[in-house]
Amino acid sequence: MSGDKEKIEALAKRLREAEAxxxxxxxxRDDMPEGxxxxxxxxxxxxxxxxxxxxxRATGRKVGLTAKTVQDQLGVDQPDFGILYADLCIGDGxxxxxxxxxxxxxEAEVALVLEHDLTMxxxxxxxxxxxxxxxxxxxxxxxxxxxxxxIRIQDTIADNASLGLYVLGGPKRKxxxxxxxxxxxxxxxxxxxxxxxxxxxxxxNPLNAAAWLAAKxxxxxxxxxxGDTIMTGSLGAMAPVKPGSVVEARINGLGSVRAVFGPEEx
Amino acid sequence: xxxxIKGLAARLDExxxxxxxxxxxxxxxxxxxxxxxxxxxxxxxRRLGRGEKRNGMKMGLxxxxxxxxxxxxDVIWGRITDxxxxxxxxxxxxxxxxHPRVEPEIAxxxxxxxxxxxxxxxxxxxxxxxxxxxxIIDSRYKDFKFSLGDVIADNTSASGLVIGPWNSAIEDIxxxxxxxxxxGAVRQVGTTAAILGHPIRSLVAAADLSGRAGETLExxxxxxxxxxxxxxxxxxxxxxxxxxxxxxxxxxxxxx
Numbered sequence: 001m002s003g004d005k006e007k008i009e010a011l012a013k014r015l016r017e018a019e020a021x022x023x024x025x026x027x028x029r030d031d032m033p034e035g036x037x038x039x040x041x042x043x044x045x046x047x048x049x050x051x052x053x054x055x056x057r058a059t060g061r062k063v064g065l066t067a068k069t070v071q072d073q074l075g076v077d078q079p080d081f082g083i084l085y086a087d088l089c090i091g092d093g094x095x096x097x098x099x100x101x102x103x104x105x106x107e108a109e110v111a112l113v114l115e116h117d118l119t120m121x122x123x124x125x126x127x128x129x130x131x132x133x134x135x136x137x138x139x140x141x142x143x144x145x146x147x148x149x150x151i152r153i154q155d156t157i158a159d160n161a162s163l164g165l166y167v168l169g170g171p172k173r174k175x176x177x178x179x180x181x182x183x184x185x186x187x188x189x190x191x192x193x194x195x196x197x198x199x200x201x202x203x204x205n206p207l208n209a210a211a212w213l214a215a216k217x218x219x220x221x222x223x224x225x226x227g228d229t230i231m232t233g234s235l236g237a238m239a240p241v242k243p244g245s246v247v248e249a250r251i252n253g254l255g256s257v258r259a260v261f262g263p264e265e266x
Numbered sequence: 267x268x269x270x271i272k273g274l275a276a277r278l279d280e281x282x283x284x285x286x287x288x289x290x291x292x293x294x295x296x297x298x299x300x301x302x303x304x305x306x307x308x309x310x311x312r313r314l315g316r317g318e319k320r321n322g323m324k325m326g327l328x329x330x331x332x333x334x335x336x337x338x339x340d341v342i343w344g345r346i347t348d349x350x351x352x353x354x355x356x357x358x359x360x361x362x363x364x365h366p367r368v369e370p371e372i373a374x375x376x377x378x379x380x381x382x383x384x385x386x387x388x389x390x391x392x393x394x395x396x397x398x399x400x401x402i403i404d405s406r407y408k409d410f411k412f413s414l415g416d417v418i419a420d421n422t423s424a425s426g427l428v429i430g431p432w433n434s435a436i437e438d439i440x441x442x443x444x445x446x447x448x449x450g451a452v453r454q455v456g457t458t459a460a461i462l463g464h465p466i467r468s469l470v471a472a473a474d475l476s477g478r479a480g481e482t483l484e485x486x487x488x489x490x491x492x493x494x495x496x497x498x499x500x501x502x503x504x505x506x507x508x509x510x511x512x513x514x515x516x517x518x519x520x521x522x
Contacts, residue, residue: 182443182511184457193463198443198511201455236455252441252457252511 007031008039012046015145015159024102024147029154036154037076043158048083057086059229060113061217062140063209064161065153066202066233074153079203081213082161084229090141092169093258098243098265101164102143106241106259107234108187108195108249110180110206111138111168118224123214125207131224132210134172135180137257139187139249140231141165142238166231169257177253181205184252185235189245197236199251206232269301275308278420281406282309287364290407290416297415303479305419310345321488322346323476324401325468326422328461328492341462342414343475344422346488352402352428357519363425366404366500366520369493370446370508372439372458373399373429374469378485382477389469392483395432396439398510400446400518401490402426403497427490430508430516440464443511444494448504454495458510465491 011028018025032039052058065071065079090096115133123131143164146155156162180199187195203209209232217223224230241247243264250256274291281288291297297305314320326342352358360366377394384392404425407416417423439458446454458465468491473483483489500506500520507517 179443179511182445182509184441184443184459184511186441186457186459193459196457196460198445198455198457200443200445200452204452250441250459252443 004039008042008046011043011158012050015043016047016050018145019102022099022102024145027146027150027152027155028158029152032154037157040154040157044082044160047160051085058083059086059089060084060231061213061224061228062161062163062166062231063213063233064156066209074156076153079209079212079233080153080157080161081216082163084163084166084231088163088165090165090167090259092167093260095260095262096141096165097262101141102145103149104164104241104261105142105238106187106247107140107142107238108185108197108236108251109138109140109234110199110202110232110251110254111136111166112206112210112230112232113172114224114226114228114230116226118214119218121218123211123218125211128207128211128214129175132175134174135178135254136172137169137249137251137255138231139167139247139257139259140234141167141259167257167259168229169255171255173254179253180207183254185249187236187239187247187249189239189241189247194239195236197234199235201235202233209233269295269297271301271304271308274419275305275312278305278406279309279312281364285362285364287408288406290412291419292413292416297419299415299418302415302418306344306421307479309421310347313347313349318347318349320345321348321486322490323472323483323487324422324424324490325472325492328468329494341468341471341475341492342418342422343472344424346424346427346490350424350426352426352518354428354430354516355518357521358426360502360520360522363402363404364406365410366402366425367410367497368446368500368506369401369403369497370444370454370456370495370510371399371401371493372442372461372465372491372510372513373397373427374489374491375432376483376485376487376489380469380473380483382474382482384470384473386466386470389466389473393436393469395434396436396513397432398430398508398513398516399490400428400506400508400516401493402428427488428516428518429488431514433513437512439466442513445509446495446498447507448498453498456495458494460494461492468492
C-alpha cells in the first residue's frame, strides 16, 4: 500500500513537472495496475490535494468522455471528471498565450453554474435543474501533459481529464428558456467550420452529464456546491488549434463564445 | 467522345425500377458533368412520361466535410418528383430499394418562383414554409460506389423523401440542432449549420443550378437543402426518426 502511495505521488509529480516545464511526459498507464481506474483517480487526487494546498481556488468540475464515440475509442462505458481552478478560467475573446497551453484542442460545451449545493445522495436530474442558477456558452481548451496525446483512459483520468483552460461566454440564460437537448452547435476557426453537433451529443443531454457528475462527487465526498461551474462535456468533435487561431462556438439559444490564441512563442 | 445519353438513362431508370444494382458507368465511359446531367434529365423525362409529376429539387454534397471526402468542390443537384414522396409516418417496403440510406435534412416550400441570381434575402422571402425532412438515398450502383459523373447521372442517388410538419413562421434556421435515430438509438447528431454554413445558401445555389438548366424553381416546389450529417444504412424493421430543433420531427418505417 505504501508502495502504491509512492507510485501515485511519483506519477502525480511527473504530470506537474510536465505542466510546469511545458515539456510533455511519457504515458503513465504502464506504471499503473492495468485497467485500474481508481488508481488513476488517485493520481488526479494527489495533484488536486497538492494544488489546493498551495492555494489554488477550485471553481467546479468538468465532465469528459461524454460522447459515445469517444468512450468507445477509449474502451470505457462511463464519463470521467476533472477539477476546475479559478486561474484556468478565461473570459470571452481574451487572448490565451500559447505558453499556457500544451497541445491544445477546443470543444464547444454548455457550462452550468449552481446556486444550491448538491449534497444529497445520488442527485437526480430534477435536483440538478433546481440547483442550477444559469447556463453559459463555453469552450473547453483541452490539453494533454502526455506527449503526442498518446493517451488511454488511465492517462487522461490521472491528467485531470485532459483539462487545459475553460472559456466562459455570456449572457447567462435560464434553463427554462433553453432546449439543451436539441440546441445546434457550430464551431469555426478563422471562419472555417471545424466542429458541428447538438446538445444530445453530450450523454443525450448536458443535464444528464451534470447529474452523473453530481452523483459521483457525492460518492467521493466532495459534493458540488453553490457557485460551482460544471463544464458538462463536448457537443461535437474536438478540433485542433494553432498559434493565432480565433475560434468561435455558437450554441443555438445559448449564445456564442470565442477562444483566441496568441502568436507563436520562441 | 459521343455518349449514348438515352441508352445510359434507360439503364439507370431500369435499375431503379427493378431495384437492382448495376456496374458504375465510369467503368466504360468517363462522363463530364454536363453529360451526366443530360443523362439525369433523360431519366426524369422517362419518368414524367410514365405520369410522374415534377415537384422540386434536391441539393447534394452540401456538407463541406462530405464534399471534401468526395474530392469535389461544388455542390451537385437532382430532380424530385411526386412519386418519390413517402408519407410521413408510413411504412415503406425494402423491395423498392437497392441499398437505401437516410440523411437528415430540412426542406423548403416555395411560395413564388426563384430565378437565377436570387440573393439570400430573395430566397428567404420566397420560402412559404420549412420542414424537418428525411432523404432516402439509394445509389443504383453496386456497393454504393461511384464517380462524380456516375452519381450526377443517377439523379444524385435521390430515391425518396419524408417531410415532417411545415412551419410557416420561419425564424433563424442557421444553427438548428439535428438528430437522427434508428430504432430509438441516436445515430447522427448535427446542425443545419453543416449545410453550406447556413441552409439559405443551399436554396440560393439551388435557384442558380436549376435556373441555369432551364428549370427555374417554381411556386409550390420543394427544395431539399442537403444532408446535415452523414448518411446511415437501413435494414428491414428500422424505424427512422429525424428531429430538427424548433421544427419538429419526420419519421417512417422500413418493412420487408
